[in-house]
Amino acid sequence: MSRTRSRSDSIREDEELRLPRAPGLFRRYWARHPVFADVLLTLFCLFLSLAPAGRFVDESVPESAYIALNIATVAMVVVACSTLLWRRRAPLVPFFAAMILGTASLFSGPSSGTILLLVACYGLAVYRSSRTAWTSYGIGAVWFLLLSGLLMLTGVIVMQNGLDTALSYIVLGLIGTLIGVNVGGRKRYLSAVIDRSRQLLVERDQQAQLAAASERARIAREMHDIVSHSLTVIVALSEGAAATPDREQARRAAIHTADTARAALTEMRSMLGVLRDDDSPLPLAPMKPAPPRDTVEAAQRAGYPATLTVAGQAEVSPAVAHAIGRIVQEGVTNAMRHAPTASAITVRLEYTPDSVTIDIVNDGATGGIGTEGFGLRGLAERAAHVQGSVESAPTDGGRWVLRAVLPTKAAAPVPQDESTEDDG
Incomplete structure (x- = not known):
């Protein structure tokens, strides 16, 4: 039956591994409070994205349509930035939201999703993989270039607006991807090193248990051989000495009994010396068996x-x-x-x-x-x-x-x- 891994188990393992503390007070704080960090990052991106979203001004557009357009733009920005709350579990969601917001910006004017795209590309590289980050960035860059070029050629948008939007997304997306690939690669490398250290720690404990079991089996075999053989000989000699009326033969049997017992004691002391923790001069291996x-x-x-x-x-x-x-x-x-x-x-x-x-x-x-x-x-x-x-x-x-x-x-x-x- 598997047991759920608790935070205290991880802390005990980290202490046994003697891992150094993560550098930086703020970095350790963000690592311990990921939800708070994501909320703060979402609010920061929302603030930076709402600023350009509210600067849309076009005198040819009626006031009612202007208000409705700005409300729709603000709503899109809020929804898109809120996807950052899932950037650790589903990093593709903020990226697609940034792509949609950037596409809308080609028609509405101001580029209100560039910061979101930077953070989304960073999250893809850190929480998914470098390959996914580069692939997604390449698809996004090609999409903005082709769409901007098509809209400028057809006269839907002016060249300045198209170039500004496309280049801002491409440049900031590249910056976010580069930083994310660097941080994500380092994070995955450290995670692999720590996991390998934990595996080696487990293997060390397993090897110690196997070694202890093997040593117990060896001691059991040696004890059995020493005690069984010596006691059998001692019993036979003692019974023979008790049964014979010849005093000289009984005396020789008694001497052989004492010699056998003395040899068994010496061999047992030598074998059990491996179990002592002090500085005993006893050898660490059992004596050789009798020829x-x-x-x-x-x-x-x-x-x-x-x-x-x-x-x-x-x-x-x-x-x-x-x-x-x-x-x-x-x-x-x-x-x-x-x-x-x-x-x-x-x-x-x-x-x-x-x-x-x-x-x-x-x-x-x-x-x-x-x-x-x-x-x-x-x-x-x-x-x-x-x-x-x-x-x-x-x-x-x-x-x-x-x-x-x-x-x-x-x-x-x-x-x-x-x-x-x-x-x-």
Whole structure:
């Protein structure tokens, strides 16, 4: 639902844009009171136009006809000048009124609409367009020249009256058009600059919101990976220590539990350091995830039958290396959580010059494909960030397979749809 733009909204935007005040006290006043300015301009043009309109004197004309002619002339001037009240919304109306008044002046004698034509040509250039102003002025100039010449050749009007009327309209119309084109061009240019500034302001706010949303999603992924993996290992080690009667084995499990918790705390402090506003020496980026070998060894210490196989060797970008570490960490963690009776958790990394394939297979899986977890959803986002893909699904024999294919070099992100295992 659209909301009506209010004056206060424009004022707040102008203040945020830090626009300078318009120069000139009177100019700012006229800009804030356009109706008053139009009324004052109409009265001014009416005063200047009525002066020559009342000087018509012809002794050959009867007095009654003379009075009627002057009344008609004054009425035409009043109606024509009143059209200036619409010069902002319909600038062609005052121009046509000035043309009609000028045409009548060829027959009545005095040129009573020259000031109106000047203001009308100015209004066309400012409130319509420069092309419209020049086109209208050209049509008016040709009309007055042709009509004056025709009337002078036929003897309807004397040459002096025709030349005075035609030249006065042409010259003043040209002056009004030139001034209007200059002012109107500057006004449209400033309006375009201000509109572009407002657009950039909106785009800046949108970019800030997108950046904040992206950062929130990144922090959510990192938090999930750190907490989920570390807590899973800690729970497994704690349960193993509580279940074993061997004091030395329980002591080693307790030490591994403390090391895992300490490493998770360090990584969380490093990641959350980006949210601090003070001069903390913490780095602005999260720590690199544990290498796949460390993840598998942590699972082995927790008592799970995890193995790692690496085939090939290739240089990968930092973004791809980060994604590999997180995918292995999340895959092993899910196997530990959802397949506690697994007899094998195999991790295989196959490097080629162009891609890296990650296969994590475990047995003892139960249930179908989950849709409400966050872990593999985050892995799908990580893979898409480096233009890779992730697939996770059960297979025959109660096994679960997670496969990821990543390029060795990070590329632009693309949308990706993945099936995810419910990792809570």
